[in-house]
Amino acid sequence: MKESIIDFLQSVVDDMGKQNQKVPVSAMRIEANNIEGNLFAPDWFQYMIYGRGPGKRPPFEEPNDVIEKWINRNPQVLASAKLKWKYITPKGLAYIIGKKIGEEGTRIWRGEVKGVDILGAMESNLPQLRETLVKEEKERITTSLSKAI
Numbered sequence: 001m002k003e004s005i006i007d008f009l010q011s012v013v014d015d016m017g018k019q020n021q022k023v024p025v026s027a028m029r030i031e032a033n034n035i036e037g038n039l040f041a042p043d044w045f046q047y048m049i050y051g052r053g054p055g056k057r058p059p060f061e062e063p064n065d066v067i068e069k070w071i072n073r074n075p076q077v078l079a080s081a082k083l084k085w086k087y088i089t090p091k092g093l094a095y096i097i098g099k100k101i102g103e104e105g106t107r108i109w110r111g112e113v114k115g116v117d118i119l120g121a122m123e124s125n126l127p128q129l130r131e132t133l134v135k136e137e138k139e140r141i142t143t144s145l146s147k148a149i
Contacts, residue, residue: 001136005037006030008129013039015121023048023116048116051109057102060095068094 009030017025029040044066052058058067071077071090081093088096108115 001034001133002032004129004132004136005032007132008125009037009039011125011128012118012121015124016116016118019121020048020116045116047106047108049108049118051106051115052101053109054101054103054105057098060098065091065094067097071097 009032013023013025013028013030016023024042024045027042031038031040060067068090071093078088078090078093081088081096085092104110107113
């Protein structure tokens with residue numbers, strides 16, 4: 001049963017990775033026993049599902065600012081910003097983006113784009129899990145009965 005739960009959770013992770021290539025598939029960890037399974041992800045993964053509402057701006061920490069790293073990985077974002085602000089730097093743009101997120105929330109939270117559909121990924125893989133668990137339980141009961149007789 002443990003293997004079935006692990007396979008189910010791995011299928012859920014794979015489906016989320018297909019939905020959005022930015023899902024941190026390699027950073028996720030699966031733990032299971034014969035009764036339950038747990039899927040661990042980086043704490044920021046919740047924002048990929050629900051978005052981030054307005055309030056405080058995202059943390060701006062030196063030298064590992066997440067928004068600045070994202071800008072460096074997506075140079076078209078900086079190029080687009082330079083059309084409006086000629087001398088903007090990645091650090092300056094990261095500040096502006098963080099301030100806007102703090103004021104308005106992210107596009108996922110505002111409903112402009114869909115977040116990662118973790119529940120949909122679970123629902124689509126649930127029939128296979130049920131089928132596997134029923135098969136394994138039938139085998140276990142049959143084995144127990146044959147040993148008892």
